[in-house]
Amino acid sequence: MEGLTRDPSDDRGRRLDFDADDMVLRALRPHREEAWREPGKLNDRERQVAVEVARGRSNTEIAQKLYMSVATVKANITRIFAKLGTDNRVQVAIGLL
Template identity: 50%
Template sequence: MTRLVIVDDDAMVRTGLRLILGGEPDFDIVGEAEDGLRAMDVIRDLRPDVVLLDIRMPNQDGLTTTELLRAQPGPPRILVLTTFDADDMVLRALRLGADGFLLKDTPPPRMIEAVRAVATGEPVLSPSVARQVIAAATGGPGPALPQAREELGRLTERELEVAVEVAHGRSNAEIAERLYMSVATVKANITRIFAKLGTDNRVQVAMKVRDAGLL
């Protein structure tokens, strides 16, 4: 059973998410909060597996909340929700270690699938904006940094190939087709890449590839 907490200042959004997710047999919505300050107390008390977190809220926004949660031992998975597909705050949240983000108008089946994926450690980006987010994060080629090159040196040749494809914003299916791998093998490679680089999501991998001068 995956324990969920919903954090959004709009009561209608919280109700909608409860209706979408609450009927799934493997989800248990254990709590909700209307802003980041209240969320910290709720999450501390209830210890959810996944937090669905609005990015724009009064008192304490999702960005600050993400940073504070990631600084704690054993933090929950964080799935950021946003209304806008080019929201700079979303990009900053991903840099801070959020596990992914979805648009609030994501169809219910995709929303359910995304929560399940995040709960198992698989990062999620809305397909419609994944490339935009990664492009904004990398910002084009820059000077190669020795530290980034050293970190990428921990990867096998195949893992490095996958990391570069991730940095170009390609999906697991696209990477599998380009590198003649199964999707399951791509996922396994990405899991190892995250572990070796100490990253939490695809945006952070893309930034390291950029910093190493490989884009």
């Protein structure tokens, strides 16, 4: 399937030579491969927090579920981001796939 983009000069979509989905996946792949190639990269608690992040839970929800303060959740997420070489929750979720 080819990606589509809108040509501002007309109202018809114009086909391009690339698949936008593949471009996104290629851009994220290095983070995923580096992050999850080494299972020991995250400690147990960070792994638990990462799973909850991947489930879409808020920091407050994670804190309640894992019996920790919101500040501790934020600190764990900061360490997870640093260890995985990312800066957003979506890439953490993708890494768990």
